[in-house]
Structures are given as C-alpha cells and as structure tokens.
Amino acid sequence: MQTYRIGLIGLGGMAHSHLRWMAEEGRYEVVAVSDVNEQALAEKGDALGIAPGKRYTDFVQLIADPDVDAIVSVTPNHIHAAIIRACLEAGKPFLAEKPFTRILQEADALLEQYEAQPIRGMVGFSYRYTPAFRYARELVREGKLGAVRSFSVQYLQGWGSVLNDTPYIWRFNPEITGTGTLGDLGSHMIDMARFLFGEFKELSAQLRTLVPERRDPATGRMVKIEIDDFVSFQGLMAGGEAGVFQSSRNAVGSDNQHEVTIYGDFGTLHASTLEPERVVWTREEAPGRLARAVVDVPAHCKATQYGDFLLLLDGEAPDGLPGFMDGYRNQEVLDAVIRSSEQRRTVSLSNSSDPLSE
Known part of the structure; x- marks a missing residue:
C-alpha cells in the first residue's frame, strides 16, 4: 500500500499529537516541515530527520514542493484560509485544523476557488x-x-x-x-x-x-x-x-x-x-x-481521523469524513x-x- 509523503505546517503543541496519530497508521512519512519560528523549525527538523532543504519558513514553498504528496496544517486560525487557498492552487490534498476560516468572507472566497478546482480536503473535526x-x-x-x-x-x-x-x-x-x-x-x-x-x-x-x-x-x-x-x-x-x-x-x-x-x-x-x-x-x-x-x-x-485521511488519499469517500464542504x-x-x-x-x-x- 502507498505511503504518503506529508508536508507538515505548524510545529506547535498540537503538532506532536498529529505526528503521533500519523505514526500509528504506518503509512505516512513526514518529508517537509514549515513554521515561522526558525528555532522550532530547526529543533523539530532535527528530531524528525528532515533534510535542511525541506525546512520552510514560507508554507507556500512547502505546498509547492513536488516531493510532498499531501499537506497537514496545524496552525493558528488567521492563516487557515491562506493555507487552504495555496493547497487549492497547487492541487494538493490537505488536512487542515478547524475552524475552517476566521470569517465567512474568507470561506466564500475559498468556496469559489474550490468549485472551480475541487481537491481532496479534510477539516479537523476530530x-x-x-x-x-x-x-x-x-x-x-x-x-x-x-x-x-x-x-x-x-x-x-x-x-x-x-x-x-x-x-x-x-x-x-x-x-x-x-x-x-x-x-x-x-x-x-x-x-x-x-x-x-x-x-x-x-x-x-x-x-x-x-x-x-x-x-x-x-x-x-x-x-x-x-x-x-x-x-x-x-x-x-x-x-x-x-x-x-x-x-x-x-x-x-x-x-x-x-x-x-x-x-x-x-x-x-x-x-x-x-x-x-x-x-x-x-x-x-x-x-x-x-x-x-x-x-x-x-x-x-x-475509526481514526488519520485512517480516514488515508482512505481519502486512496481515492475513497468514507462515510462521515469531515470534508471541505463540512468546513464551509x-x-x-x-x-x-x-x-x-x-x-x-x-x-x-x-x-x-x-x-x-x-
């Protein structure tokens, strides 16, 4: 079965839980990380064995990385919309934390983009x-x-x-x-x-x-x-x-x-x-x-959140999976x-x- 190469955005406290959940499934490999905190980026990059060239302060560069199959975003609310927008533009599947956006106007803009170019997405209603x-x-x-x-x-x-x-x-x-x-x-x-x-x-x-x-x-x-x-x-x-x-x-x-x-x-x-x-x-x-x-x-x-994310990446549609429209x-x-x-x-x-x- 395919192992998915993950780009992880956000290296704060909740990232530890997401890393553990991914490890429990056995089919994820974190190959790139991103955070605005350069100290956290260096420490977590070292701990995960991430190559220096795969440590990004700019999440847009991580999302565009051709070695990344899918995105996991564990960030504060104010950048949720920008990360999902970049995933839509790059055609990268994602699992993003809730709430979907800060305000409905941000969500409306994402919906318009999604309707023009839908991708597989999951929102973290765990x-x-x-x-x-x-x-x-x-x-x-x-x-x-x-x-x-x-x-x-x-x-x-x-x-x-x-x-x-x-x-x-x-x-x-x-x-x-x-x-x-x-x-x-x-x-x-x-x-x-x-x-x-x-x-x-x-x-x-x-x-x-x-x-x-x-x-x-x-x-x-x-x-x-x-x-x-x-x-x-x-x-x-x-x-x-x-x-x-x-x-x-x-x-x-x-x-x-x-x-x-x-x-x-x-x-x-x-x-x-x-x-x-x-x-x-x-x-x-x-x-x-x-x-x-x-x-x-x-x-x-x-069932598990990351088990369902695997099914989504595999092209299936698990019943009850919180997708893009659930976030909207x-x-x-x-x-x-x-x-x-x-x-x-x-x-x-x-x-x-x-x-x-x-």
Whole structure:
C-alpha cells in the first residue's frame, strides 16, 4: 500500500499529537516541515530527520514542493484560509485544523476557488472519531431512539478560568482567532450537530466575555478582551430536531468535556468525551418501566481521523469524513451565531441575511 509523503505546517503543541496519530497508521512519512519560528523549525527538523532543504519558513514553498504528496496544517486560525487557498492552487490534498476560516468572507472566497478546482480536503473535526459519538450517530440513523425531538450539546473547558489566572495568549487575540470560544470549541459543537442530525435551519444566540481583562505576560499589563469566552444558542435542525448549545473556557473543573444528550420517542442517549467508548442509554425495559444502561461501543464504530485521511488519499469517500464542504457549512453557522448575538434576533440558515418573521 502507498505511503504518503506529508508536508507538515505548524510545529506547535498540537503538532506532536498529529505526528503521533500519523505514526500509528504506518503509512505516512513526514518529508517537509514549515513554521515561522526558525528555532522550532530547526529543533523539530532535527528530531524528525528532515533534510535542511525541506525546512520552510514560507508554507507556500512547502505546498509547492513536488516531493510532498499531501499537506497537514496545524496552525493558528488567521492563516487557515491562506493555507487552504495555496493547497487549492497547487492541487494538493490537505488536512487542515478547524475552524475552517476566521470569517465567512474568507470561506466564500475559498468556496469559489474550490468549485472551480475541487481537491481532496479534510477539516479537523476530530470528535467525529470519538467512538461514543459515532455509535450515537448509528443509533439515531437506525431509528433506535425513535423520532428525535430535541438534544443538548455542550463543550466545556476550565483552563481560561479566573482561578487559573490564564494570561493573554493568541487565543484571545481577535486578529488571529476571529472569535474566541465560538470558533475554538463552538465549531466542534456545530459540527457534532451536523454529524448527528444534518443541517441547521435557524438559531438564536448570545456571545459573552466573562473575563474582561487578562495579563499580558510580556508587559505585565492588563489587556482588554474583545472576543467571546462563553457562547450559548438554540438551534432548529432541518429535520425538526431542537437543540440547545453551550460552551465555555471558564468552567472550573472541566478538562475537556464535550458531550451530547439526545431525546427520542423511545429513549434518551448520552455520549461524552469523558467516556469515549461507552454511551448511557435510557429506554423502556418493560411496559411502563425505564432502565438506564451503560453500553459499550461496538468495534465497528471505532475509526481514526488519520485512517480516514488515508482512505481519502486512496481515492475513497468514507462515510462521515469531515470534508471541505463540512468546513464551509460550519463557517456559515458560526457566522449566523455571531450575527444573531450582535443583532439580538433569530437567524435563518436557509436565507440568513433576513430576519425570520415573528
């Protein structure tokens, strides 16, 4: 089977995870790396055994390298669009981190380019590969819960809480991130709803900045925070399912708590990153009697992000793989959340430029 030569863009903390995931699959070889930090480029290049001529400070040169078969991009948000644009121009398959772009206008430009010259692309909505969520999707699609009436999704982390005295870092800089918690964690919630139920029809949202200032570690001065660190919204899906969403980076005691609870006519299902290989299923055990069971996820519901990327590179189309259009649709919903919060109104995704009638 073919081994794919990978050009890795971005050598920060998350790159270590991506390198491990690639190594676990056994069919990837990182042959070129790129980063604006020359020290990181030298250190990681040495550690990976990358030839000096394959270490790029300019990611466009890496993408154009004829020895690179595909791109893996693990970078801050503000260069996502430029990297995907360069991949489209070069015809190089890619796996890029989420959110797709900072703002919808960037995504619109990429969509126009993609429609003119489509390539194989994958967006890093990694929680599609949490076994519990994959099993939940199977149960919903097979009708085991009956008609789904409503659901709730939350994604909570605690690292940004006052208790931790979290300093001002790039994730709080709107020029880099576009949004805060919304793009970082909320994009995963949006993708999970789409993964489970399909497209959004309408939503009503609020964004809040709970911690108004953070200390700049370089100067010691307090910096005003101009992006959200809390988001909540209600959504209606195209199939009629009503959803409630919340996300925060200020939830003390929450490490990486992404979870969904689904309410159907035949029962309730709960899946979470806290129990990635189990679901909690409440259903009728006998007429008039409910039972709550912890159910192990079957083996066929276990897949990996980089396993699916291999299938994509091989020319296959794995069910549920988050592709280019999933990234674009996600950005449409992110934009609708922002406008709903700013304008204090319900936004329709079918014609999101106009308010819904009362």
